[in-house]
Amino acid sequence: MKYGVVYYSFSGNTAQIAERIKAAKKADIERIETVASYPEDFDALLKQGKAEVERAFLPEIKPLNLDLASYDKLIIGTPTWWYTAAPAVFSFLKQHDFHDKEVVFFQTHGGEPGNAIQAMEAACPGAKFGNTMAIYFDYYHKNRLLTDTQEIDHWIASL
């Protein structure tokens, strides 16, 4: 089974999980990058993120190198932004056709996961969805991982 991992990560939490999947599954991996960068200031980032989510804005993203068609299973990860997936992930999903593709979503969040998984699945008509996962990082305490690593590894093994 050939796995591809595609993810967006602003502050590194989603990247950490994506790398864990890569190591366990010998997956190819690629990070989604926006063309325009987001503000480093956290309050400004929250504000811009909210505005983008509210109007379903699709930021321009850099082209990916992975050939998605060459993977048996795609694992796609996002941070939660305002109870849904990050806008850059929707940009990525809208650029590809996932019909008949096996797709697994995961999200990282700070305690309020919202409907990110359902929203991403809705953006991939015709795909076959696998076992999803929500992973909790406490962003009030230096992004400490709150979900049990055993639970995460158990999920990865199930993919």
Ligand SMILES: Cc1cc2nc3c(=O)[nH]c(=O)nc-3n(C[C@H](O)[C@H](O)[C@H](O)COP(=O)(O)O)c2cc1C
């Ligand atoms: C713009 C923005 C909006 C966020 N909205 C939520 C949210 O609605 N619910 C939540 O639990 N966490 C929210 N968070 C926290 C992130 O989802 C969480 O810290 C995530 O693990 C960050 O992943 P990253 O380090 O890969 O960027 C938000 C963070 C940002 C920057």
